[in-house]
Amino acid sequence: MEIALSVQNLSKKFGDFTAVKEVSFDVEDGKFFSILGPSGCGKTTLLRTIAGFYEPSAGSIKIRDKDMSGVEPNKRPVNLVFQHLALFPMMNIFENIAFGLRRRGEASREIEKKVNDILERVGLPGFGNKKIDQISGGQKQRVAIARCLVLDPSVLLLDEPLGALDAKLREHMKVELKKLQAEVGTTFVYITHDQSEAMVMSDHVAVMNSGSFEQVGSPQELYHNPKSSFVAQFVGNNNRLPVKVHKDERGNFLARYLDGRDYLLEGEYDLSSGEDHDLFIRPEAIVINPPKESEVSNLMRCEVKAILFDGGNSRLLVIPEGTNEELLVALPQNKQYDNIRVKDKVEIGWNKAAAVCFKKVEFKIYDDV
Amino acid sequence: MTMSRRKKIKWSFFVFFIPVFLWLFLLIVLPQLELLRMSFLKTDYYGESGVTLGNYLAFFTEPIYWLTFVRTAGYSILVTLVVLIIALPVSFYITKVADFKITNFLMVLILVPFWVSELIRIYGWMILLRESGVINHFLTSVGILREPVEMLYNDITMVMGLVYTTMLFMIVPIIGVMESLDDSLIEAAHDLGAKKITIWRTIIIPYIMPGIMSGSIIVFMLVLGSYLTPNLLGGKNSIWFTEQIYNQMIIYFNWNQGAAFGFLLLLLSSFIIWLALKLTKQDWRTVIK
Numbered sequence: 060m061e062i063a064l065s066v067q068n069l070s071k072k073f074g075d076f077t078a079v080k081e082v083s084f085d086v087e088d089g090k091f092f093s094i095l096g097p098s099g100c101g102k103t104t105l106l107r108t109i110a111g112f113y114e115p116s117a118g119s120i121k122i123r124d125k126d127m128s129g130v131e132p133n134k135r136p137v138n139l140v141f142q143h144l145a146l147f148p149m150m151n152i153f154e155n156i157a158f159g160l161r162r163r164g165e166a167s168r169e170i171e172k173k174v175n176d177i178l179e180r181v182g183l184p185g186f187g188n189k190k191i192d193q194i195s196g197g198q199k200q201r202v203a204i205a206r207c208l209v210l211d212p213s214v215l216l217l218d219e220p221l222g223a224l225d226a227k228l229r230e231h232m233k234v235e236l237k238k239l240q241a242e243v244g245t246t247f248v249y250i251t252h253d254q255s256e257a258m259v260m261s262d263h264v265a266v267m268n269s270g271s272f273e274q275v276g277s278p279q280e281l282y283h284n285p286k287s288s289f290v291a292q293f294v295g296n297n298n299r300l301p302v303k304v305h306k307d308e309r310g311n312f313l314a315r316y317l318d319g320r321d322y323l324l325e326g327e328y329d330l331s332s333g334e335d336h337d338l339f340i341r342p343e344a345i346v347i348n349p350p351k352e353s354e355v356s357n358l359m360r361c362e363v364k365a366i367l368f369d370g371g372n373s374r375l376l377v378i379p380e381g382t383n384e385e386l387l388v389a390l391p392q393n394k395q396y397d398n399i400r401v402k403d404k405v406e407i408g409w410n411k412a413a414a415v416c417f418k419k420v421e422f423k424i425y426d427d428v
Numbered sequence: 429m430t431m432s433r434r435k436k437i438k439w440s441f442f443v444f445f446i447p448v449f450l451w452l453f454l455l456i457v458l459p460q461l462e463l464l465r466m467s468f469l470k471t472d473y474y475g476e477s478g479v480t481l482g483n484y485l486a487f488f489t490e491p492i493y494w495l496t497f498v499r500t501a502g503y504s505i506l507v508t509l510v511v512l513i514i515a516l517p518v519s520f521y522i523t524k525v526a527d528f529k530i531t532n533f534l535m536v537l538i539l540v541p542f543w544v545s546e547l548i549r550i551y552g553w554m555i556l557l558r559e560s561g562v563i564n565h566f567l568t569s570v571g572i573l574r575e576p577v578e579m580l581y582n583d584i585t586m587v588m589g590l591v592y593t594t595m596l597f598m599i600v601p602i603i604g605v606m607e608s609l610d611d612s613l614i615e616a617a618h619d620l621g622a623k624k625i626t627i628w629r630t631i632i633i634p635y636i637m638p639g640i641m642s643g644s645i646i647v648f649m650l651v652l653g654s655y656l657t658p659n660l661l662g663g664k665n666s667i668w669f670t671e672q673i674y675n676q677m678i679i680y681f682n683w684n685q686g687a688a689f690g691f692l693l694l695l696l697s698s699f700i701i702w703l704a705l706k707l708t709k710q711d712w713r714t715v716i717k
């Protein structure tokens with residue numbers, strides 16, 4: 060596979076402040092690559108540096124093996140879909156999409172054909188004569204993407220293009236965008252702070268935290284094998300339990316939780332720099348009242364605080380006995396748990412392999428959802 | 429109940445409206461109507477009077493009159509264009525490039541000249557530019573000029589003066605529109621392959637066109653109707669149209685002719701503006717906004 064975009068040790072400083080720190084990654088041709096991170100972690104800065112609006116403070120950017128240092132944005136084979144779309148209000152939709160082609164000096168016959176083709180592609184045939192303020196948010200979205208795709212860029216950069224849409228439409232556009240990318244086969248580099256967007260659409264996701272990449276991998280890898288506390292917390296839903304890790308006489312590692320009990324851990328831990336850790340258990344990895352014969356490694360006694368009904372995404376809010384903590388537990392809607400009521404005592408269980416544990420670190424996730 | 433309520437509203441409406449109405453009517457509409465009446469009156473040396481179109485016809489039959497107007501209008505258009513060409517990059521710099529503190533400083537710099545009266549400003553220019561003035565003194569003492577030259581009383585100085593005094597009225601409306609121009613539009617155009625000049629041509633100028641048009645109309649009208657600057661700085665053998673009106677009224681005491689010239693000035697300048705709006709395909713309603 061050919062590498063469409065290669066970024067090596069890229070840093071970007073604004074004065075003393077480092078917005079992007081030594082970021083490296085490669086994107087293969089035709090892939091959907093997402094950069095996922097909380098607000099203010101430097102995603103836009105990274106994307107704008109790739110597009111050529113910022114000069115990198117260090118590191119290199121190569122597009123299809125061509126070094127991009129000193130190349131102006133209008134000369135780079137990448138196009139950027141802006142966070143707020145930036146459609147030209149003084150032009151109709153046809154002219155918006157034709158803009159880039161006209162700058163290349165293509166023949167007007169050719170332009171007309173290409174614009175109509177791409178309008179068809181994004182599902183807006185015959186919209187050419189409409190004005191920008193005559194179409195809906197989702198349609199604007201597609202025009203903004205069509206305006207870049209018509210130029211057939213080596214890499215299409217998208218800066219949270221679904222951010223301005225309402226939840227329902229965003230759900231819909233996620234799938235649309237993924238389909239469109241598969242159809243046209245253009246390499247997409249997509250940034251978002253919404254982990255579900257990144258998971259649904261991407262072949263690979265990079266998780267970004269305050270300027271640097273924490274982990275790069277497929278959505279499944281990030282979900283099942285997070286490499287850091289931040290990734291475990293940010294990708295998918297997770298319960299975070301403050302624990303103290305210690306080793307018993309048989310060499311097993313155990314996590315002592317606030318309820319005073321020990322829970323089995325998978326793997327080895329280095330306890331030389333303190334025993335404070337965070338244990339992460341996904342709500343969907345927890346079984347409620349596991350049958351006696353099943354082999355769950357850990358059992359915990361809790362009291363039900365609330366039942367959060369949300370169809371297929373329903374959960375139970377429980378309080379482990381002897382603590383003030385709250386845990387979320389997936390509540391499958393298969394009638395089996397319909398008799399559970401608030402204030403009931405339940406037992407929850409999980410397999411030690413389904414939980415991960417990391418050294419305690421402080422970070423903030425500014426999530427506006 | 430509702431009737432009396434409605435009456436009350438009407439009452440208060442009149443209380444507030446009447447002073448405004450009187451002010452507009454007595455001080456603006458009435459004198460204009462009187463001038464309009466006068467412009468159709470005949471005067472000759474025998475004191476005979478009657479209604480005539482002669483005052484208006486005189487403008488077209490006497491080349492000196494319409495030539496003055498053509499020259500005035502031509503220079504007004506020239507000044508408007510020069511002001512526009514300077515105002516575009518200046519407004520762009522103020523709104524998009526300079527940071528906040530410099531922006532305020534630049535705005536003050538543009539406003540300061542208007543804190544002194546036009547007359548004082550022009551005398552300031554005269555002190556600088558006249559034969560025995562500061563600039564001549566400096567240039568001769570440095571040795572660039574052998575002997576002082578007269579920089580006043582020519583058309584170039586006059587155009588410079590007019591550009592200087594009207595610049596603000598172009599910059600303010602353009603800045604008003606340009607501030608609302610989203611930077612990402614410029615970046616998007618750049619990203620899609622446009623060069624700087626193309627960005628100006630296809631994005632910035634179309635976007636700020638309402639600002640350009642209202643600024644141009646104000647500047648054009650101000651220059652066309654200005655009196656002090658062209659007369660004090662301009663060449664002696666070329667005369668501004670407002671001076672023609674002044675001469676008719678004050679020197680020849682021919683108020684009827686002067687009034688006719690006044691209305692011709694109004695009509696012709698309106699026509700020029702209408703033509704300019706037509707040519708640039710602008711709607712006057714968006715411009716007024």
Ligand SMILES: Nc1ncnc2c1ncn2[C@@H]1O[C@H](COP(=O)(O)OP(=O)(O)OP(=O)(O)O)[C@@H](O)[C@H]1O
Nearest residue numbers: 073076078096097098099100101102103104105252
């Ligand atoms: N031009 C700039 N000058 C100085 N600091 C900047 C500049 N642009 C961004 N920053 C800082 O860099 C950091 C990263 O900003 P960036 O816009 O890249 O975040 P982001 O991840 O895109 O956030 P969001 O999800 O809110 O869009 C922020 O702390 C911001 O204040």
Ligand SMILES: [Mg+2]
Nearest residue numbers: 102103104142
């Ligand atoms: Mg951003």
